[in-house]
Amino acid sequence: MENIAVIGAGTMGNGIAHVFAMNGFKVNLVDISADRLEKALKTIDKNLWRMVAKEKIKETDKEETIENITTHTNITEAIKDADLIIEAASENLDVKLKIFKSLDDHAPENCILASNTSSISITKIASATKRPAKVIGMHFMNPVPVMKLVEVIRGYATDDATTQTIMAVSEKLHKIPTEVNDYPGFVANRILMPMINEAITTLHEGVAGVKEIDTVMKLGMAHPMGPLQLADFIGLDICLSIMRVLQDGFGNPKYAPSPLLVNMVTANKLGRKSGEGFYLYSEESKDLKVAPTFS
Numbered sequence: 001m002e003n004i005a006v007i008g009a010g011t012m013g014n015g016i017a018h019v020f021a022m023n024g025f026k027v028n029l030v031d032i033s034a035d036r037l038e039k040a041l042k043t044i045d046k047n048l049w050r051m052v053a054k055e056k057i058k059e060t061d062k063e064e065t066i067e068n069i070t071t072h073t074n075i076t077e078a079i080k081d082a083d084l085i086i087e088a089a090s091e092n093l094d095v096k097l098k099i100f101k102s103l104d105d106h107a108p109e110n111c112i113l114a115s116n117t118s119s120i121s122i123t124k125i126a127s128a129t130k131r132p133a134k135v136i137g138m139h140f141m142n143p144v145p146v147m148k149l150v151e152v153i154r155g156y157a158t159d160d161a162t163t164q165t166i167m168a169v170s171e172k173l174h175k176i177p178t179e180v181n182d183y184p185g186f187v188a189n190r191i192l193m194p195m196i197n198e199a200i201t202t203l204h205e206g207v208a209g210v211k212e213i214d215t216v217m218k219l220g221m222a223h224p225m226g227p228l229q230l231a232d233f234i235g236l237d238i239c240l241s242i243m244r245v246l247q248d249g250f251g252n253p254k255y256a257p258s259p260l261l262v263n264m265v266t267a268n269k270l271g272r273k274s275g276e277g278f279y280l281y282s283e284e285s286k287d288l289k290v291a292p293t294f295s
Helices: 011-022 034-053 059-067 075-079 093-106 122-126 160-172 188-204 210-221 227-234 236-250 259-266
Strands: 003-007 026-030 069-072 084-087 112-115 135-140 149-154 176-181
Touching: 003 011, 003 075, 011 026, 011 034, 011 059, 011 135, 026 034, 026 075, 034 059, 034 069, 059 069, 069 075, 075 093, 084 093, 093 112, 093 122, 112 160, 122 135, 135 160, 149 160, 160 176, 188 210, 188 227, 188 236, 188 259, 210 227, 227 236, 236 259
Parallel strands: 003 026, 003 084, 026 069, 084 112, 112 135, 149 176
Antiparallel strands: 135 149
16 A cells, blocks of 8 residues: 545644655645645644654655655546545535545545544445445544544444554554444544533533633643643534534433533634634734633
């Protein structure tokens, strides 16, 4: 397996392209937006320079990594010789179904189709293709170049050969792949998101403030980041989307999203990506300040 295509040049897509290219794979990075592709390359370049500065890689490694990445706005051209395609588009079922139908129509017959989805059913995604045995989940953690875990999700029809190939490829990236089955939220978000949702409910009910809740979890539970800060980092819209996947998938009221989470997403207070969530974010200041609403 040599040729990789990554669909989507956002935060996750450029991180996935980065780790594959750094480990010797040829990567076609695909997005409908040329501007987004340019921004992705700049992000990868900046992250590689950071690794050079920390003496984790040499400058020649950085140059080889960039040379291994080719950008495309034409998906058909980008995937024609792919051995593995990883979709890293927005967390929306309809978008993913459309992409996977197109991938199935144009990718080589033996190509494996993977999704970086954090919660959407791999079995549903595979239903848009004629090769469900070769469809699998490959859920990387953010930031991809740093985090070791790859959650490998088997759909209902995913075969052993596909699973074993993706486990082996993940290890070549110096990641730790963990195989799980296809149920709402898989493992990572089935456990993480209800905890974040409960932290938001705790804030909503006035039990404690933003910093207090995060401090309890950081110091008391040894979490590197409090749940409210983590929600901002993930994106509150993504958190809400995953909670709704859990609620719909299990039909259990315990997965209902906090009304505060719903209101914040409606108000476009999405966390780091929008500049405000539970905390304020700006390029000028790296100090973490609680948003005025919660001060």
